[in-house]
Amino acid sequence: xxxxxxxxxxxxxxxxxxxxxxxxxxxxxxxxxxxxxxxxxxxxxxxxxxxxxxxxxxxxxxxxxxxxxxxxxxxxxxxxxxxxxxxxxxxxxxxxxxxxxxxxxxxxxxxxxxxxxxxxxxxxxxxxxxxxxxxxxxxxxxxxxxxxxxxxxxxxxxxxxxxxxxxxxxxxxxxxxxxxxxxxxxxxxxxxxxxxxxxxxxxxxxxxxxxxxxxxxxxxxxxxxxxxxxxxxxxxxxxxxxxxxxxxxxxxxxxxxxxxxxxxxxxxxxxxx
Amino acid sequence: xxxxxxxxxxxxxxxxxxxxxxxxxxxxxxxxxxxxxxxxxxxxxxxxxxxxxxxxxxxxxxxxxxxxxxxxxxxxxxxxxxxxxxxxxxxxxxxxxxxxxxxxxxxxxxxxxxxxxxxxxxxxxxxxxxxxxxxxxxxxxxxxxxxxxxxxxxxxxxxxxxxxxxxxxxxxxxxxxxxxxxxxxxxxxxxxxxxxxxxxxxxxxxxxxxxxxxxxxxxxxxxxxxxxxxxxxxxxxxxxxxxxxxxxxxxxxxxxxxxxxxxxxxxxxxxxxxxxx
Ligand SMILES: Nc1ncnc2c1ncn2[C@@H]1O[C@H](COP(=O)(O)OP(=O)(O)O)[C@@H](O)[C@H]1O
Ligand SMILES: [Mg+2]
Numbered sequence: 147x148x149x150x151x152x153x154x155x156x157x158x159x160x161x162x163x164x165x166x167x168x169x170x171x172x173x174x175x176x177x178x179x180x181x182x183x184x185x186x187x188x189x190x191x192x193x194x195x196x197x198x199x200x201x202x203x204x205x206x207x208x209x210x211x212x213x214x215x216x217x218x219x220x221x222x223x224x225x226x227x228x229x230x231x232x233x234x235x236x237x238x239x240x241x242x243x244x245x246x247x248x249x250x251x252x253x254x255x256x257x258x259x260x261x262x263x264x265x266x267x268x269x270x271x272x273x274x275x276x277x278x279x280x281x282x283x284x285x286x287x288x289x290x291x292x293x294x295x296x297x298x299x300x301x302x303x304x305x306x307x308x309x310x311x312x313x314x315x316x317x318x319x320x321x322x323x324x325x326x327x328x329x330x331x332x333x334x335x336x337x338x339x340x341x342x343x344x345x346x347x348x349x350x351x352x353x354x355x356x357x358x359x360x361x362x363x364x365x366x367x368x369x370x371x372x373x374x375x376x377x378x379x380x381x382x383x384x385x386x387x388x389x390x391x392x393x394x395x396x397x398x399x400x401x402x403x404x405x406x407x408x409x410x411x412x413x414x415x416x417x418x419x
Numbered sequence: 420x421x422x423x424x425x426x427x428x429x430x431x432x433x434x435x436x437x438x439x440x441x442x443x444x445x446x447x448x449x450x451x452x453x454x455x456x457x458x459x460x461x462x463x464x465x466x467x468x469x470x471x472x473x474x475x476x477x478x479x480x481x482x483x484x485x486x487x488x489x490x491x492x493x494x495x496x497x498x499x500x501x502x503x504x505x506x507x508x509x510x511x512x513x514x515x516x517x518x519x520x521x522x523x524x525x526x527x528x529x530x531x532x533x534x535x536x537x538x539x540x541x542x543x544x545x546x547x548x549x550x551x552x553x554x555x556x557x558x559x560x561x562x563x564x565x566x567x568x569x570x571x572x573x574x575x576x577x578x579x580x581x582x583x584x585x586x587x588x589x590x591x592x593x594x595x596x597x598x599x600x601x602x603x604x605x606x607x608x609x610x611x612x613x614x615x616x617x618x619x620x621x622x623x624x625x626x627x628x629x630x631x632x633x634x635x636x637x638x639x640x641x642x643x644x645x646x647x648x649x650x651x652x653x654x655x656x657x658x659x660x661x662x663x664x665x666x667x668x669x670x671x672x673x674x675x676x677x678x679x680x681x682x683x684x685x686x687x688x689x690x691x692x693x694x695x696x
Binding site for chain 1 (some may be wrong): 421469471489490491492494495496498500502503504505506507514515518519520522523524525526556557558559572573576578679
């Protein structure tokens with residue numbers, strides 16, 4: 147049988163899916179064991195007990211100085227910033243994207259501008275943000291918004307262009323005005339696509355968040371890993387990275403689940419059944 | 420009653436003349452089929468009737484009034500594809516017309532007007548044979564059911580003119596015959612004129628009261644750009660069909676005394692000359 151026609155069954159699929167994760171773990175454990183055998187004080191590839199200690203210290207016991215449990219404080223601070231940034235970017239992106247996608251007059255005024263703004267590297271603007279809005283929460287949230295929103299706008303404009311033109315004609319023959327076309331025809335079809343767009347932008351949003359936290363902050367997951375870097379505390383950094391990855395994965399999964407719950411027609415239309 | 424009048428209409432895209440010298444008077448309650456080779460400008464003509472495109476020259480009027488420059492509820496449309504909204508259920512698609520016209524601000528109805536719209540939509544969906552699928556989404560329907568839905572959705576707005584662009588072109592023959600029957604029934608029941616583009620001659624003669632053929636008369640390569648298609652044939656379908664009288668012509672008393680050799684009373688129930696060919 148040709149290779150392109152061979153499909154894994156359920157159990158083989160599971161084995162194949164787990165395999166790379168397992169390989170990574172084994173490679174790490176082996177490397178760590180070799181280094182620790184040579185030098186028990188090695189900090190680069192700490193063993194599993196070191197991780198357990200670090201996780202216990204960061205996630206379960208209050209910090210001696212502040213009395214807070216650091217992992218939860220960091221997570222709360224980071225997620226607040228991230229969710230605020232993404233929410234503002236999504237709302238603004240939806241508004242501008244709908245205007246520019248639906249109204250030729252608005253498109254003429256907005257499209258070239260958005261295209262140019264989307265070319266500005268957001269991190270290069272970060273110093274300006276620190277100077278203008280200060281080192282507080284606003285600068286970090288603004289960085290996420292600046293980093294994510296232009297892409298969302300452009301994506302939504304393209305998605306609106308992709309709606310069959312027949313639909314807009316049809317709506318007009320049913321008596322719709324521009325506003326009711328926007329809210330009854332375009333918006334409900336664009337929302338699930340916006341959720342797709344946000345999923346694709348989760349990675350960049352985390353990137354901007356961690357960058358801003360690394361540079362100027364007193365809390366947050368990004369702040370913490372850059373802080374303990376000074377002590378080569380791999381036993382803290384690696385669990386934090388895994389935790390951030392898990393959070394990102396859960397957000398992606400949550401958006402996907404919310405999308406299929408809220409827009410049951412969307413999957414059907416996409417797969418044509 | 421709605422008379423459409425097309426006066427010396429031309430359509431050009433840049434250098435290319437697509438249609439030229441189109442003159443047409445369409446009587447109220449007609450069912451006009453537009454036929455012609457692919458690319459001759461049938462869709463373009465329909466889009467001008469819809470105000471999706473404006474004529475380069477000439478004028479189109481309905482009951483003497485020039486067409487408004489954008490699509491509106493006086494003219495309904497069914498396309499070959501993408502006529503219905505994928506995010507609305509079957510019922511929602513048909514209710515949409517009433518909701519959009521009843522609420523300029525929200526595009527939604529509530530309370531008794533919502534119930535009224537729901538009942539009207541359900542009744543029309545029953546008439547097109549979709550009463551079992553009210554809560555399905557279009558992606559769950561077959562092609563034939565989607566076009567039935569599109570017809571119901573267009574008709575609920577009570578258009579004066581119904582425009583159809585190859586609406587049944589993608590359907591299997593068996594399903595197409597069913598939808599033809601429905602189409603003819605709808606034309607009898609609803610006070611509208613129909614203009615239908617088709618590339619299927621048999622379909623044209625099977626449904627229409629009048630068949631109009633578009634074609635290019637100049638086909639030399641150097642002429643293709645500067646000369647467009649015009650009306651090359653204009654045929655009143657015989658035996659005559661009369662809107663609202665499904666049995667007209669089947670009853671020998673109604674048979675006109677035209678000396679058409681194909682028309683002897685014994686064949687009067689045959690209503691499709693093209694089928695015999
Ligand atoms: N928007 C447009 N711009 C330029 N040319 C067009 C446009 N729409 C249609 N045409 C041209 O007009 C001609 C007729 O097209 P159309 O009306 O779709 O033909 P039909 O429906 O009879 O197959 C074609 O040659 C097509 O290339
Ligand atoms: Mg066409």
